[in-house]
Amino acid sequence: MSDKNVFVVGLDELNRKRLEHLRGAENYRFHGVIEPSEVYDTEIFPIEDMLSRAETQLNEFHDSIDAIVGYMDFPVSTMLPLLCERFGTRSTSLESLLKCEHKYWSRCVQREVIGDYIPRFTAFDPFDSEALHKIGEEGLYFPFFVKPIKSSGSRLGFRIESPEDFEQAISRLCEDIGTISEPFNFVLDHAKLPDDVRAIDGGHCMAEEIIGGWQCTVEGYVFQGEVIPYGVVDSIRYPQVLSFFYYRYPSRLPDHIQEKMRELTRQVMKHIGYDNAAFNIEYFWDEVQDRIWLLEINTRIAQSHCDLFEKVDGVSHQQITVDLALGQLPDMPYRKGDFKVAAKFFYRVFFVDATMSRVPTEEEIDALEQAFPGTVITLQAEIGTRLSSLPEQDSYSFALAYIWMGADDDTSLEENYARLAEQLHFEFEEIIG
Template identity: 50%
Template sequence: MANTNVFVFGLNEFNRRKLENIRGSESITFHKLLDRSELTERMHYPIQEILDHARQRLRAFSGSVDGIIHYIDFPVSTIVPILAREFGLPSASLEAVLTCEHKYWARVEQAKVTPKSTPPFAAFDPFDDQALQRLEQEVGYPFWIKPVKSFSSYLGFRVDRPEDFHAGIRRIRAEISRFREPFDYLLDQVELPPDVAGVGGGHCIAEGIIDGHQVTLEGYGFNGNIHVYGAIDSKRHANRSTFGRYQYPSALPTRVLEGMEAITRRFLSHIGYDNMPFNVEFFWDAERDRIWLLEVNTRISESHCDLFEKVDGTSSHEVAVDLALGREPRFIKGDGAYPVAGKFFLRTYGDARVERIPDEAEIRRVERQVPGTTIQVQVEEGGRLSALMDQDSYSFCLALVFIGGRDEDDIVAKFHQVENALDFRLGQAA
């Protein structure tokens, strides 16, 4: 029987272990497609060069190219549809992916089919000195600003008064060029609708503030049907912007999750999203019993894969692999070792220099002491926190901690145990 070859953008050891643990992995060989350093945390994304390198790697391979998967945001999320089309592999269309990736385009289409879950929004040029006056009229305070192409909370700022807008715009103007040129190149590959055509990679979006209980639905499109297989709660810190942890499964009422699923199906069917995984972020305003659609990400969430493995017995990578091979996923629920799992962010606020991080022996010791725990340090000794790339606008992440447990209280207690046991030392930033 011929071996199946699946190429994985930026494959690292953490994700290789997840992939090799999915059902049927014994008949699949996973190949790294470009190094992660070529794809993430760069000040400049040479999109054509990245595409050419990936093409060369695939064409030089002596065996069959049977599938391409990814779990990385821009630019990989937009490259996969191009390569899949060229190599005759299953994937969502580039148009459908860009509709989700372009924050303004997504809002335009969402407003057509699910207006009650779409906040007021407007596009603007961050270099337009008169933009604030228009946004005050069209959106109104308070609002959130971010580039039309960004990820997580990078270059995202809450605006309660003009001073907040001007402070955020200064940083956006300094850094938005990271995405403008590569995103515009991708937008040139499709026909944009008239009401989006003038809004390119150098533009921003302002949105009315939406809030509440945040939850993410993981799912996929296959043969014209949209499916959801999991819901994960996002727990934030007091500033309401910074993530504290992701927790699976969601504790929201079933009727609320069903309402979110209905909105997901309506929007993704409207744009023709198919044959690819997704995760969709929502807020539920419990006081008003209102669901808000935040955004659609065109991939599995790397943050959630370990949570699915702990609770369901297999990573969401299995869904991505099945779809890449043209197979309908058969995701089995509740077959894992733990009823509840979480991904915690060990964070600090304010710039500092990293004087000490836990060594490998210390990390393994803490993992043994706290069962069901995996720790990933995110900083290096001697580094300055402000030099870290792609952090949120208000904090710095020192480590990621994946934890499985009996219930929410158990995983929170385990995190505090890990937090107290890890010896990070921070000094004054020079």
Template identity: 75%
Template sequence: MDNRKNIFVVGLNDFNRHRLQQLRGAEQYRFHGVIEPEEVYDTEVFPIADMIDRATKQLEAFDGSIDAIVGYMDFPVSTMLPILCEHFGTRTTSLESLLKCEHKYWSRRVQREVIADFIPAFTAFDPFDDDALTRIGEAGLYIPFFVKPIKSSGSRLGFHIDSPETFYLAIEQLRAQIGLIADPFNTVLEHARLPPEIAAVDGHFCMAEEIIGGWQCTVEGYVYQGEVVSYGIVDSLRYPQVLSFFHYRYPSGLPDYVQDKMVELTRTVMGHIGYDNAAFNIEYYWDEVQDRIWLLEINTRISQSHCDLFEKVDGVSHQQVTIDLALGKCPDMPSRQGKFPMAAKFFYRVFFTDAVVTRVPTEEELAALEAEFPGTLIALQVHAGQRLSTLPEQDSYSFALAYVWMGAQNEDELLANYERLAARLRFEFDDILG
């Protein structure tokens, strides 16, 4: 008789299956995919009602125990989990507590109740309102400010507004594209009990926020039976003069007192939200000049981008946290038991408006680079013949052609090794738009 626990992973792909099988206690688990990975990774169209229905039917047809339902993706996976878990009686946080993190307007209002000094000025607005810019000003926000959808995915449809012209250009794009996320997000909102002032601000709305910035980082954590635990801080470092990420680095290089304050803020806000028995991460800025901390946003999942970093430095991917919590166990996350003192995920980018990829590095070239730099993983994000503008989940300024995970003894070695590797990644393009 097979006594292994059945764990269902929404959007399970081979990359994550391999990692999951390396976790502590994995020999006691059977991992099953729910919803094909292509439906959550390689698309910007999310028929979420249909996805929930198909997932429900697949799980109901399973001949065995359903011990856990998990996922590692942002929308739509994150918002599907509370609905599925409630239906099948498995563990995760409530839909309302999750939405207090993911619905950006609701989240800011809740944050303001307990950590008002650590969040920017904000207001919600309707991008289909021709007087939106005036209403933003009436709310006390003036150019420059940042605009993003109430529910965003990655860095899509986020804009730095520095003039009325850039605002109206952003509005054009928002009106054309916001429905891709707003419509399915509104389907999720229909499952929740919302206060009237939140129900009035649906997925088609946007946020305008005071410009904040500084040294960006992410606090990875979880809540287990009401106790908020932070177990690692990862730095997010950008290319000079632009908003695009250059690499994520772990452990953080922030001063200890800044890290301690972020952990305290995390404990306060997640406890106030009532989030429980699930993983999360919170993105912060430290404005070094003013010595001021800002909370940027709360994500209701671990960061997949950080899995390899924790594995290299601490000895196991922090998917361990998600699985343990879903099974009702206190997470068994080691510390500093990995092969490297430091690790990073690099984004190999081009700053074109658009282009057609005519060549990507071959499998042999990639294998040679991974062998030359032990511990390195390279994941191409494009293929020959692809137009860059077809790539999903890109920021507004560049295209990520490859992800490169590396470990090293220190920061200098990490950067030097990446520069040597990046110089040998051969991509070629045609029809380049600068």
């Protein structure tokens, strides 16, 4: 059997190592497309140029192109259907992908089949001086949440408690939204959109009713029309703030709540027409009202969860993405890993801004990874880094390190992280509290 050539947009060394552990990887050759720094460490996305360069690289390849995959949110996720169509590899359609990623279109489609499980919402133009008044006319009152029609991570998302909050959020949105709206509009121009959706382009924003509760992510895929949810990961936030503290797998949600989320997932993804690709859906369970809310749909596996599945189930769920792209039913093991529970922790500081004057050394990181077997630590900043320059941060804190850990139970997991975190030594100057 000849080797399969799998092209990975933004392939970095961490993901190459994960991919090499997949089942069947001895028969795959992995090739990078587009430098990882262009999709990981930047908030500038010249998507037209990136697509052109990717096409040139692929056209110059003198062997079979068997699959094109990626694990990142925008712009990678939206590039994939365009590249796959041009080179005849497997992917869901651009329109079905946009029914997930265009937040207004996605809510409209969700409302058609699971309307009781989504918040009230409306789209608005942040450059419209009457925007707040129009939001009120749609029945949305303080507090509510605003975010761009297309965002990346938690960037440019704001909880609005007052007109002053709205004014501050609009100032930031108007200043920064173009970095995503322009490349996203390029993608929209390649799709067949309903007229009411085309009128709400990437320069618009969403206002939504506040929802909350126990947050989790249902990871799933669709293979030849069959929707398969295969894992639920809890998202735990720091107390009293919106910033994530850690992701935990497997979920501790009640079984009947997890099953209802899987049922909703099958309903909405089948209605969207998504096929032959991975996805994940973020949900809330409001325990007080015993109500489930769908937060958003992502058209990829959660890269943050790769190590969690490897630790608990035995292989990264990149297995899903590669198998689907090759036209194969995913060969994902279950509970074959070295740990019963795993988490990705976010080591954060809650400054307005600061400059890094010290980060843990390679020797210190190696020592901690040895002291806590199975642990992986990746730093997100270096000496001299201005925190405000870090990409993909939320609006309230800065993540300085990601730490993946496994354990036999939740208590040991949290205690081990607390011990490790005490030994991560960062120092700052020019702190703005």
